[in-house]
Amino acid sequence: MTRSLNKALLPAGLRDVLPPNASHEAAVVDRLLAGFASHGYGRVKPPLIEFEESLLSGAGAATASQTFRLMDPVSQRMMGLRADITVQVARIATTRLKGAPRPLRLSYAGEVLRVSGSQLRPERQFGQVGIELIGPAVPAADAEAVLLAAEALSAVGIESLSIDLNAPSLVPALCAELKLGAEAAEDLRMALDRKDAAQVAAAGGDTARLLGALLATAGPARRSLEALDKLDLPEKAAAEAGCLARVVDLVLAAAPELKLTIDPVESRGFEYHTGVGFTLFALGVRGELGRGGRYRTDGQGEPATGFTLFMDTVMRALPEPEPGRALFLPWGTPADDGRRLRAEGWVTVSGLEEAGDPSAEARRIGCTHAYIAGAITPVE
């Protein structure tokens, strides 16, 4: 005999979101989208499931190990449940909207599902809200994405935002110019990702010295750029660093108070990125609020940039919603009174039957006020 499963138990990483948190999250998503719309981003809504080949091609390849698959009984082809929305928006841009004028500005909001969570981020389903800016690969486009992310997050109440700018293609460019083997480059990248200066130094030679110096440049943006400037980087790597510098200048010119840091060697999570990338943090909040950066649609296609906000972390970073006011209308309150009160902005909760003392009933069901003999009376 096995005991029947407790009905409340959900699979790992999945959760029910209850009042008032569910409506709070929806309101935050709405405000984010309104912010994107005010900058001319039009919303798209791709489906939850697509054919595996298109979902996991190009930039989508990085999400292959995180994607749930199922067989389509209709077409007999494999489908994937999206683990990321960026790749879907990129697909829309290069297919259905390929004739639309560039730069093309698109926004989206939706849930994604992942095969596994991590210990630090156990959620397997969470909301993604973001934008993609498809068009010319110019520093102004990168700066627009960074600034829009900062503006949208401050507008919903995220305080002490901190943006880390990265150059995910700098280290690969450097490794190629230094003619490192694939295995040595991989080892170095892992050491750089962990900021393991000892491991980088252990690689020895000029490579280690240059990468060690590069590692040491990470820090607040201005200081970091000065340090980068002093390094004697080979041509391609220097060009990547130059790109980063132009984006920083544009961002700081538009928002001088923004807290920017630079980390030129970070490459984790930027598997498909081809230019300036960025990660969003907030003081005192575990993990990333979102990330973005430059990539190519369909791997080799059009240049694009954008960012995605992770709603689970964004909601954790926000203060809990203020409990709202609610007015109890005892059974028998005229319908017109209810309409008038709602028009005045009250949330009304109607009694469905005679219930004795209206104040006590209001308190029992969690209302802050009761409508007694035509007057609004606080119940606390």
Next chain:
Amino acid sequence: MLIMPVISGEGALRNDDNLVLALPRGRILDELMPLLSRAGIEPEPALSDSDSRRLSFSTNHPELTLIRVRSFDVATFVAFGAAELGVAGNDVLMEFDYPEIYAPLDLKVGRCRLAVAEPREMVAGDDPARWSHVRVATKYPKITRRYFAARGVQAECITLSGAMELAPSLGLCRRIVDLVATGKTLEANGLVEVERIAEVSARLVVNRAALKTRPDEVGAWIERFREAVDAA
């Protein structure tokens, strides 16, 4: 209309100006004390008193608190941002491989190695090339599995938290993966080190989000420790 009790935000970290440095308790703490003092940190005396039941300790820097936890837990505290800074061996870092941890500095103390050992009498007749499966007692199941998998061998790990050296003599398994400092414990138990997995030393570790959001303060502590190591 339902008004629900508000769930407290467990994701929010301590939102004050304090920094927490997590230190591993035990032998390595003694090795760390001179380094702390060279980095200008004077902890209250109870820190090095292993009989003290306290877990958190103040320092001469009002904004810096020390906590004393098990070495494996240092990585967990720092990964979750419960401590911004910590000291952990790279054995612990390799075992957990948390992406939220940066290990910017080798403190060059607590040196030892992570090794495979087996009974002395087994060594002569053993041909590792023929293995397809080994059973290993260890505190490091992930490192062990990864290490053997890389050579095409499946490792079945028996996770123990101490006294690994007893396992072969009592027939629990024939091999162990453990830290070896001098090799005396192995020798006393009739074991021989047969392969070396990694050199181990203590690292200064920092939480990724803490370094990004407080680059000046956290960066300054990394710099102080770097100078303290260089001065050694």
